[in-house]
Amino acid sequence: MKNDGTKQTSLLESKALCVSLLLMALVFNVIFGCLRNPLGEDNTISWIGYDHPFGFIVWGTLTAAAFYVSISRIYRRYNYSGKLGTAALHIAPFMAATFVFINDWGWEHVIHWIGAIGFIALNGAALLLFFLHNFKKHISYKITTFAVAAMLLAMLVILLTIGKSGLLELVPIWISMILLILINTTDIYPVVNEPAPAKLEVKDLKKAEKLAWGLGIFGAHEFYQNNYPQAIGHFLTTYIGVLIFLERFIGMGVHNNLSGEYAWTYIATGLAIVLGSVAWAFCDASDLRRAQKTNRVTKEKKETTAL
Numbered sequence: 294m295k296n297d298g299t300k301q302t303s304l305l306e307s308k309a310l311c312v313s314l315l316l317m318a319l320v321f322n323v324i325f326g327c328l329r330n331p332l333g334e335d336n337t338i339s340w341i342g343y344d345h346p347f348g349f350i351v352w353g354t355l356t357a358a359a360f361y362v363s364i365s366r367i368y369r370r371y372n373y374s375g376k377l378g379t380a381a382l383h384i385a386p387f388m389a390a391t392f393v394f395i396n397d398w399g400w401e402h403v404i405h406w407i408g409a410i411g412f413i414a415l416n417g418a419a420l421l422l423f424f425l426h427n428f429k430k431h432i433s434y435k436i437t438t439f440a441v442a443a444m445l446l447a448m449l450v451i452l453l454t455i456g457k458s459g460l461l462e463l464v465p466i467w468i469s470m471i472l473l474i475l476i477n478t479t480d481i482y483p484v485v486n487e488p489a490p491a492k493l494e495v496k497d498l499k500k501a502e503k504l505a506w507g508l509g510i511f512g513a514h515e516f517y518q519n520n521y522p523q524a525i526g527h528f529l530t531t532y533i534g535v536l537i538f539l540e541r542f543i544g545m546g547v548h549n550n551l552s553g554e555y556a557w558t559y560i561a562t563g564l565a566i567v568l569g570s571v572a573w574a575f576c577d578a579s580d581l582r583r584a585q586k587t588n589r590v591t592k593e594k595k596e597t598t599a600l
Contacts, residue, residue: 311366311477318359319470322463325352331459338462339392339409353393356466357386360416363473365522367423370477371484378422381415383525387532388412394536395543413465417445420469430485437472437482444468498588502581509574510567514581531570538563 325348329336342349364382368374391408395401421441427434444465451461476482496518504514512527536543540559 306366306369308366308477311363312474314355314359314362315470315474315477318355319467319474321352321355322466322470326459326463326466329459331463334458336459338459339405341459342393349393353389357389357412359470360473361386361525363477364416364419364423367420367473367476371423371427371482373423373426375422375426378419378426379521381422382419383521385412385415385419386525386529388415390529390533390536394533394540401543416469417441417465420473427482427485431483433482441472498581498585502578502585505574505578505581509577510570514574514577527570527573530573531567534563534566534570536563537566 325341325345326338328341328345338349338352342352361382368379368382388408388411392405392412393408395405395408421438424434424438424441428438429435448461448465501514501517504517507513510527510531512524515521515524515527537559540563541556
């Protein structure tokens with residue numbers, strides 16, 4: 294997508310993309326999560342994933358993408374712009390990458406669990422805050438809010454009394470995905486908020502270009518231009534590339550004793566992704582420079598015509 298300082302139409306508004314991702318993620322979650330008896334204490338997604346690293350990466354990618362795209366579309370469709378919900382939505386994908394690529398033992402254990410709990414909590418918060426915002430506006434929002442709260446409470450009670458299990462992880466994910474499909478494909482939940490007036494905010498293209506050259510791999514120029522989906526995607530690309538590059542030392546590579554050619558494959562993959570992010574930033578910086586030149590030429594023509 295070309296970055297020339299103008300507001301871009303987002304793929305996140307596509308109903309087809311949203312529903313496709315949700316269905317793919319739901320099917321994969323059911324099959325992958327039940328490779329072993331999900332009632333077993335050690336048969337969690339993480340433990341299955343460490344024996345099947347490629348499947349774990351696919352699980353993390355599909356699940357994080359499905360939640361992010363579907364909740365983003367809900368926010369747009371229902372004109373919701375709550376700051377807390379939006380922040381939770383944008384941070385959640387980073388939590389998914391954290392617990393997929395970092396160990397569940399050793400010194401990395403705490404980071405892994407922060408990522409796992411953060412991913413579930415942030416996506417849950419992003420969805421629950423949307424329902425709370427509309428709580429008093431229609432009965433369907435009230436019923437769903439109470440149902441989601443009851444489910445979370447029940448899961449907490451089970452965790453504290455019986456202990457963790459694969460099913461305890463899977464049920465909230467399955468229910469959430471089914472709920473997201475209903476919201477995005479039906480009119481059970483009416484649109485009750487008027488669209489906010491569009492804010493036309495012209496950004497300094499020269500500053501955006503400098504950010505692209507210097508911190509572009511982290512999406513700095515896109516954050517500055519308020520192109521948040523592109524910014525999150527850019528930052529996440531770099532983040533995942535770095536984690537894969539370090540996988541031999543901090544994640545599944547340790548558990549599976551990756552060495553030799555296999556270790557170099559992870560290093561090459563991570564490096565390739567980071568270089569792709571660098572190329573993305575380079576292209577954006579070039580587009581922004583051309584946009585400035587085009588604006589100068591247009592301005593000069595107008596001034597000449599006026600004379």
